[in-house]
Amino acid sequence: MLRRKRPSGRIIQTLRKTWFDIDIQIQFKEIRSLRMRIDAQDGLVKLSAPYQLSEQQVFQFVQSNLVWLQQKLSELNPTPPLQYLTGEQVPLLGKIHTLEVQSGTAHKRAWITDDNRIQLHTPDNASTDEKMKLLDTLYRTTLKQHMPAMLQQWQPIVGKSVNDWGIRKMKTRWGTCNITAKRVWLSLALAEKPLPCIEFVLVHELVHLHEKHHNQRFYDLMTQFMPDWEEREQLLLRC
Numbered sequence: 001m002l003r004r005k006r007p008s009g010r011i012i013q014t015l016r017k018t019w020f021d022i023d024i025q026i027q028f029k030e031i032r033s034l035r036m037r038i039d040a041q042d043g044l045v046k047l048s049a050p051y052q053l054s055e056q057q058v059f060q061f062v063q064s065n066l067v068w069l070q071q072k073l074s075e076l077n078p079t080p081p082l083q084y085l086t087g088e089q090v091p092l093l094g095k096i097h098t099l100e101v102q103s104g105t106a107h108k109r110a111w112i113t114d115d116n117r118i119q120l121h122t123p124d125n126a127s128t129d130e131k132m133k134l135l136d137t138l139y140r141t142t143l144k145q146h147m148p149a150m151l152q153q154w155q156p157i158v159g160k161s162v163n164d165w166g167i168r169k170m171k172t173r174w175g176t177c178n179i180t181a182k183r184v185w186l187s188l189a190l191a192e193k194p195l196p197c198i199e200f201v202l203v204h205e206l207v208h209l210h211e212k213h214h215n216q217r218f219y220d221l222m223t224q225f226m227p228d229w230e231e232r233e234q235l236l237l238r239c
Contacts, residue, residue: 020237034061064214084131094194110138139191143167158225160209177205200232
């Protein structure tokens with residue numbers, strides 16, 4: 001591996017990269033650890049790295065912190081929250097559906113119609129929080145319907161099986177894996193994403209049953225079991 005020579009003084013080398021559709025300024029310095037921040041004024045990601053690290057090692061650091069990075073960038077340019085009104089656009093499994101809210105019904109319910117609209121039936125004067133919970137129920141049900149088939153497909157490929165799995169709301173992660181209990185949790189927000197993205201997160205968590213850390217062995221296993229995982233990850237971050 002080609003490495004940079006040790007500088008005779010405090011020399012800084014600056015690079016500009018676009019990784020995962022994110023503009024990143026990298027400065028190689030005489031420091032001991034990687035540091036990453038986002039410029040609040042222009043939204044540029046600025047990363048300081050020890051001069052002895054390779055560009056590939058810096059890339060892997062960014063990759064392992066993508067969820068945090070995406071969250072922080074979205075906070076700078078937040079998406080307007082849903083008001084849960086008829087006509088709003090709602091994503092489900094990577095497809096956009098038009099929301100239709102009907103109030104005054106006795107039973108609370110959310111479902112997909114034959115013409116791919118998402119209908120919410122609510123009592124009169126239902127709050128935004130109540131409507132959100134109805135949509136969350138639809139999201140949760142949708143993910144639970146797809147999980148058994150995905151596990152059946154990918155567990156034999158990865159060579160690891162889980163004892164339990166579930167869906168829950170997560171603020172900063174797409175999924176988690178309890179290695180000791182062999183339990184996988186997926187984020188409820190994944191219901192908005194295309195199935196290949198959900199499969200990527202599931203396989204990512206299954207691979208942690210082989211390797212706890214995001215090291216080279218982990219990424220080699222990801223490539224072995226899911227050769228197109230990088231394309232799936234980029235799709236997850238774009239959509």
